[in-house]
Amino acid sequence: MFLFNSILGLSPENIEILKDSFLPLMRGVLAYTIPLSLLSFFIGLVLAVVTALFRISGISVLSGIARVYVSLIRGTPLLVQLFIVYFGLGNLGIEFLKFEPFTGALIAFSLNTGAYASETIRASILSVNKGQWEAASSIGMSYMQSLRRVILPQATRVSIPPLSNSFIGLVKETSLASTILVSEMFRKAQEIVATTYTPLLIYMEAAAIYWAICFILSIIQGGIENKLNRYV
Amino acid sequence: MITATNISKRFGDLEVLKNIDFNVETGKVVVIIGPSGSGKTTLLRCLNLLEQPEEGSLTIDRQTIDFHEKIPKKSIRGFRRLSGMVFQTYNLFPHFTAAENVMEGPVTVQKVPKAKAREKATEILAKVGLKDKVDTHPHQLSGGQQQRVGIARAMAIDPKVMLFDEPTSALDPELIGEVLRVMKQLAEEGRTMVVVTHEMNFAKEVADEVIFMDEGLVVERGSPTDVFENPQEERTKRFLNLLKE
Ligand SMILES: Nc1ncnc2c1ncn2[C@@H]1O[C@H](COP(=O)(O)OP(=O)(O)OP(=O)(O)O)[C@@H](O)[C@H]1O
Numbered sequence: 001m002f003l004f005n006s007i008l009g010l011s012p013e014n015i016e017i018l019k020d021s022f023l024p025l026m027r028g029v030l031a032y033t034i035p036l037s038l039l040s041f042f043i044g045l046v047l048a049v050v051t052a053l054f055r056i057s058g059i060s061v062l063s064g065i066a067r068v069y070v071s072l073i074r075g076t077p078l079l080v081q082l083f084i085v086y087f088g089l090g091n092l093g094i095e096f097l098k099f100e101p102f103t104g105a106l107i108a109f110s111l112n113t114g115a116y117a118s119e120t121i122r123a124s125i126l127s128v129n130k131g132q133w134e135a136a137s138s139i140g141m142s143y144m145q146s147l148r149r150v151i152l153p154q155a156t157r158v159s160i161p162p163l164s165n166s167f168i169g170l171v172k173e174t175s176l177a178s179t180i181l182v183s184e185m186f187r188k189a190q191e192i193v194a195t196t197y198t199p200l201l202i203y204m205e206a207a208a209i210y211w212a213i214c215f216i217l218s219i220i221q222g223g224i225e226n227k228l229n230r231y232v
Numbered sequence: 233m234i235t236a237t238n239i240s241k242r243f244g245d246l247e248v249l250k251n252i253d254f255n256v257e258t259g260k261v262v263v264i265i266g267p268s269g270s271g272k273t274t275l276l277r278c279l280n281l282l283e284q285p286e287e288g289s290l291t292i293d294r295q296t297i298d299f300h301e302k303i304p305k306k307s308i309r310g311f312r313r314l315s316g317m318v319f320q321t322y323n324l325f326p327h328f329t330a331a332e333n334v335m336e337g338p339v340t341v342q343k344v345p346k347a348k349a350r351e352k353a354t355e356i357l358a359k360v361g362l363k364d365k366v367d368t369h370p371h372q373l374s375g376g377q378q379q380r381v382g383i384a385r386a387m388a389i390d391p392k393v394m395l396f397d398e399p400t401s402a403l404d405p406e407l408i409g410e411v412l413r414v415m416k417q418l419a420e421e422g423r424t425m426v427v428v429t430h431e432m433n434f435a436k437e438v439a440d441e442v443i444f445m446d447e448g449l450v451v452e453r454g455s456p457t458d459v460f461e462n463p464q465e466e467r468t469k470r471f472l473n474l475l476k477e
């Protein structure tokens with residue numbers, strides 16, 4: 001306990017600092033970290049489904065576009081993508097491409113999620129037994145009907161665990177948005193440290209909050225998986 | 233009811249069906265037998281257009297498809313609904329209940345109102361002896377029950393012919409009877425059926441015609457008595473002897 005206290009420096013005034021910083025940090029979580037994560041995940045998922053369908057369409061132009069997109073995003077660091085969208089495009093002098101920090105982060109994170117999740121979704125669509133497509137065709141269903149009614153519901157079940165992991169990863173990666181001045185939780189933490197000079201304390205507090213969010217998310221993930229696994 | 237003329241199908245270099253001629257009259261049951269790899273499944277899948285032959289033409293219920301021409305997707309779908317396919321491995325939709333499996337064709341494809349489709353699905357399920365399994369998911373059903381749902385699902389689209397690809401060969405022996413009974417009942421109602429099976433007793437009892445296939449050819453055809461008791465071709469005799477062992 002003594003060791004623990006001396007490492008974190010948990011003197012009465014430090015405990016005071018922890019308490020005082022908790023609300024600002026949580027404001028960062030609620031106003032930016034969570035909205036940014038949720039929005040970019042959902043936009044990313046839509047992109048991912050479209051990209052995955054392009055990939056498996058068998059139409060070479062479409063699958064080509066999808067391939068290039070996935071390759072570019074996977075082959076470059078997220079931080080670099082973020083800087084290109086925010087600083088790079090913002091510097092072109094085109095009004096339309098000058099984004100607010102939040103919008104810039106949203107675009108970069110959505111594009112990034114879209115590429116990675118498309119691989120997950122593609123794999124899960126391909127994992128559905130070929131007999132399911134055939135059964136759907138044999139009762140007269142079209143490609144889109146088969147996909148919507150038969151294939152995607154089954155692919156969803158397969159893709160929930162890896163997609164949940166992507167989402168948990170995304171929540172943590174939103175801390176990168178601090179570099180383009182989005183006032184999410186980590187940016188808040190840096191601002192607090194600049195006045196209190198207690199980096200270990202505050203960054204540990206931020207870490208604890210990230211951990212708590214991810215812990216809750218993994219519980220939700222378990223619940224969804226249970227529900228979807230009922231009929232297998 | 234079905235007339236298939238000069239059907240040829242190849243997979244790469246492998247010629248799986250070689251100029252097959254084939255016809256089934258309304259209300260008749262044709263059983264196809266033959267060794268593994270002889271092309272029985274492929275022929276059935278061609279009738280349902282799950283495979284497209286390179287050659288030949290196919291008529292079901294006065295609608296004709298010529299495989300030399302490019303066939304629009306929409307007419308393929310329309311044509312498919314003329315036949316109801318029952319798969320060896322059932323291929324039920326696992327996320328749907330028995331009734332939902334049966335309703336899916338009518339509701340999604342034929343746009344029948346849900347309540348009406350459910351009523352009809354319940355009726356068909358009762359007919360195949362699954363009255364009390366209407367709201368059960370496939371994973372809670374035995375293999376025999378699953379296959380009967382498969383039959384019900386195929387019947388629900390009101391096909392002109394029913395196609396069965398070894399419907400009992402994935403089943404434990406004690407469950408085969410219940411499926412064959414349902415099929416026999418359908419035959420007695422006068423449905424047109426094409427059945428690939430190794431159940432020779434079923435063929436003897438129910439078939440109007442037996443077709444023996446080997447290496448992509450129709451080697452011999454005739455009444456069950458002709459083919460089973462008095463086969464003309466050497467290859468048929470050899471196959472039937474193998475079955476007896
Ligand atoms: N999609 C495919 N691609 C390549 N070859 C195939 C394909 N489907 C079937 N074949 C080949 O075509 C031949 C005929 O197969 P088919 O499944 O029609 O035989 P079958 O008479 O139904 O045999 P079984 O009694 O084992 O079911 C086999 O040699 C098989 O390997």
Ligand SMILES: [Mg+2]
Pocket residue numbers: 272273274397398
């Ligand atoms: Mg077969």
